[in-house]
Structure formats: structure tokens, C-alpha cells
Amino acid sequence: MALELIVSKIWKIYEGRPVLRDLSFVFDRKRIYVIMGPNGSGKTTFLKICALLEVPDKGKVFYLNSDKKRLPKDINLFRKITYVFPEVGIFNASVFDNVAYGLKIRGFKKKEIVARVEEVLDFVGLIHKKKQNALTLSSGEAKRMGIARAIVIEPEFIFLDEPTAFVDMKNTEIIEKILLQIKEREKSTIIIATHDTYFASKVGDIILKLENGKLLTENSA
Amino acid sequence: MEFLIEAFKKALFLIINLDRELLEIIFLSLKVSFSALIVASIFGIPLGAFLGMKKFPGKNAVIIFLNTGMGLPPVVVGLFLYMLFSRSGPLGFLHLLYTPTAMIIAQFVLAFPIVTALSQASIMKVDPIIKLTAKTLGATPFQVALTIIKEARYGILAGVIAGLGRVMAEVGAILIVGGNIAGYTRVMTTTIALETDKGNFELALALGIILLTISFLINITLYFIQKKGVPANTTWL
Numbered sequence A: 001m002a003l004e005l006i007v008s009k010i011w012k013i014y015e016g017r018p019v020l021r022d023l024s025f026v027f028d029r030k031r032i033y034v035i036m037g038p039n040g041s042g043k044t045t046f047l048k049i050c051a052l053l054e055v056p057d058k059g060k061v062f063y064l065n066s067d068k069k070r071l072p073k074d075i076n077l078f079r080k081i082t083y084v085f086p087e088v089g090i091f092n093a094s095v096f097d098n099v100a101y102g103l104k105i106r107g108f109k110k111k112e113i114v115a116r117v118e119e120v121l122d123f124v125g126l127i128h129k130k131k132q133n134a135l136t137l138s139s140g141e142a143k144r145m146g147i148a149r150a151i152v153i154e155p156e157f158i159f160l161d162e163p164t165a166f167v168d169m170k171n172t173e174i175i176e177k178i179l180l181q182i183k184e185r186e187k188s189t190i191i192i193a194t195h196d197t198y199f200a201s202k203v204g205d206i207i208l209k210l211e212n213g214k215l216l217t218e219n220s221a
Numbered sequence B: 001m002e003f004l005i006e007a008f009k010k011a012l013f014l015i016i017n018l019d020r021e022l023l024e025i026i027f028l029s030l031k032v033s034f035s036a037l038i039v040a041s042i043f044g045i046p047l048g049a050f051l052g053m054k055k056f057p058g059k060n061a062v063i064i065f066l067n068t069g070m071g072l073p074p075v076v077v078g079l080f081l082y083m084l085f086s087r088s089g090p091l092g093f094l095h096l097l098y099t100p101t102a103m104i105i106a107q108f109v110l111a112f113p114i115v116t117a118l119s120q121a122s123i124m125k126v127d128p129i130i131k132l133t134a135k136t137l138g139a140t141p142f143q144v145a146l147t148i149i150k151e152a153r154y155g156i157l158a159g160v161i162a163g164l165g166r167v168m169a170e171v172g173a174i175l176i177v178g179g180n181i182a183g184y185t186r187v188m189t190t191t192i193a194l195e196t197d198k199g200n201f202e203l204a205l206a207l208g209i210i211l212l213t214i215s216f217l218i219n220i221t222l223y224f225i226q227k228k229g230v231p232a233n234t235t236w237l
């Protein structure tokens, strides 16, 4: 069942300047990986390539199943990985409908959708806001909704791009707790990009640093 | 001055008594305009969505063409369709001239560019992050497209209503292809034009009042739709 993500010798060059250079890495544990680095170091570029939202200029990114077979990059694979953007990407709809989206497009039955959405909304502390238009949420609430919308589809890989950007201390702590609880379930590999060192040290099992286009291991637990 | 007041009184009398001729004219007007609008929406919304989402060579030309179409003079549309449908015209064998169908086609031609161009504009305004979000949540390309259309729903609806406003108010095209035949192709605007010409102000005025009321209702609806589309903004970004 478990998927592995293999990044092999990738390059990404913008306007003659390499952002990622000959970068290789294997993500093979249901843990929290944190990728650190200052603004502009290429974290988003790297995450998007891993999430198959962008393609590298050179090198390969692929997912292996438990038989070490390479999975074709089709909708079946896309549906096993999901990305939460720094600005979340909120649909002009209720919190409930936003979170239900991934289940609806997968053809889930209404009863199961309601049960699963209410469960994750309860988990992220937004159940009382389920009827509210999601565009009117505060930043901390919106970030939590983004996480709820990702985990409700039980993906193998969750990419979180700057999950604490625009978020105050209190909400950052709530997000930390949520992420640690998700990790306990061991259902997903979580890969986070952040420039927040303290947050990284709180949630990260494996901390990586993106520097000069390469991924360096800082520590691993 | 006195004749104005007299005409006004008679007009109100016609409205209050639900005059049969008046009702028939109103009914045909609504039927023609709504039919044209429904057909224009069935073709215009998907085409607008396609134009708003896809890149292809000649796209700019199509958009300029549509924008020109938004301002087409109705009489010119009437003239072209007349030539097409007249007995010696290429489509003369269809015997459409001076029928409600010809009027629906004429108003379709007027509404279609508006619905299409405004749909396209509101689809283009949807934040690109919506597309990426739908995709990464597992949507197929078709589901992504539907999601973007849904995000643009208020803008699209505003376009449809703007199209309705245009066709309800026009007289040039339907007068030429419909012919203003009593009890068959007479609608509100053509009747107003004809009756005014004849000096029969009461029916013209009654229809004028109703037309203004409809136009007013259309604009109220448009206002509220546009207002409802506004909370489409996060405040914390």
C-alpha cells in the first residue's frame, strides 16, 4: 500500500539561474519531513515538482508502490497525493462544501461524505463553522480548513507549503497539534516547506535544508 | 399636457384590467426573449468557458469579434437576417420571415456575444489557484473545468441577465424579421414603435410602463447578483 517518492537528479532553471540543481532524495516513511530555507530558495518549486504540479527541466520524479513498481502519472496517482497552498485556494462555497470537494469528485455517497467531513472538521476545530462561507474565515481557520480538505481524502502524500504563513502564534500551535496527530495515524507522508525554524523543530521528524539548489539533511529522528 | 395625462390614465386602465391584447403582447415578448436567451446561454456559456480556459491560435481574434458582436446594431442584424430569410435568400425555403422563430433567431444573435464574452471575462477572473487546488484534490480535467465555471457563476449569471436586458429592449432586429403582425409577431417594443407612430399613445404607454418595470427588475436582480459575488475575496491575503 505504502508509496515511496523518488526524486532523481532534478534540475529547475529559471531565467538561466538554477533553482534546483541535480537534486536527489527518497521520501519513504510515513513521517513529517520539513524542508527549510529562506524565501526564494526553491522550496515551493521543489514541492510542486514532487506533487506533480510542475515538471523539472532535467531529472525524474516518480512514485513506487510497495512492489517497487513505478506508478503511471495518471488520475489514480494524482488522487493519492495532495498539496495545500500557502493561500489555501478557497472555493466560494461553505466550509463544508470546500472540505467535501475531494470526496464529491471521487463519487462518494452523500452519507459517507457527511460523516467524513464532519469528522475532520471536528478534528481541526471548525465543525461550528461548517455552514459559513469559507472565504470569510480568518487566516488560521482557513489554513486548518486546507488541512482538513487534504486529509479527508486520506492521501498517501500531503504537501504543505508554508502552513504557518499568515498565521498567529495561537493558530500555529493548533496547526502543530493537528499535524502531530495526523502523523500518529501513519496514513500519510507529510512534506512541509517552511522558513519557520521553531515550527520546523516542533513538528519535523526529518529536517532538510534547501541550499544552493540541493537538499541537505539537518537531522533525522 | 392634458392629452398626456389622459393617455397615462388609459394606459393604467389597460394594465389594471389586464387587457387581453396587452397580455398577449407581453407574453410573446417574454417568450421570444427568454427563448433566445436560453439558446444563447446553452451555446455561449460553454464557449465562453472554453475561451476563458484554453489557449489557441486566433483566440484574440475570436474575442475581438465577440466584443464587436456585443455592440452590434440591432437593425443591422435584422437586415442581414432579412436577406437570409427572404424568399429569394439562401434560407428562404425555411419560410421563417415574419415568424416568432425568426425573432428568436435575431435576438439570439444579439444575446449570444454578450453571454459568451461576459462568461469568458468572468472565467478569466477566477484565481489560477482554484484550478490548481481542484487538480491537486483529485479532479479530472473535466471536473476542474466545471469547478472553474462554478467559481465564476455570479459573473456568468450577470452576463446572462445583461443579455436579457439587451434583447428585451431592442426593436430594430425583431421589427425587420418579425414584421409586427398583430396577434402573431407583435411584441412590446415593436408595438410601442408602431402605436406611437400612429398616435395611439395609450397602448404604447402601457407597454412602456411595463417594459420599464421589467427593465427595473432586471437591474435589481443584476445588482444583487453582483453584490453576492463580492465576498469572493479573502481578507487576510
Ligand SMILES: Nc1ncnc2c1ncn2[C@@H]1O[C@H](COP(=O)(O)OP(=O)(O)O)[C@@H](O)[C@H]1O
Residues within 6 Å of the ligand: A014, A015, A019, A037, A038, A039, A040, A041, A042, A043, A044, A045, A046
Ligand atoms: N514561474 C517562475 N518564473 C520565474 N522564476 C520563478 C518562477 N517560479 C519561481 N521562480 C523563482 O525561483 C526561485 C525559487 O522560488 P520558490 O520555489 O517560490 O522559493 P521559496 O518557496 O523557497 O520561497 C525564486 O527566485 C523565484 O523568483
Ligand SMILES: [Mg+2]
Residues within 6 Å of the ligand: A043, A044, A045, A161, A162
Ligand atoms: Mg514558497
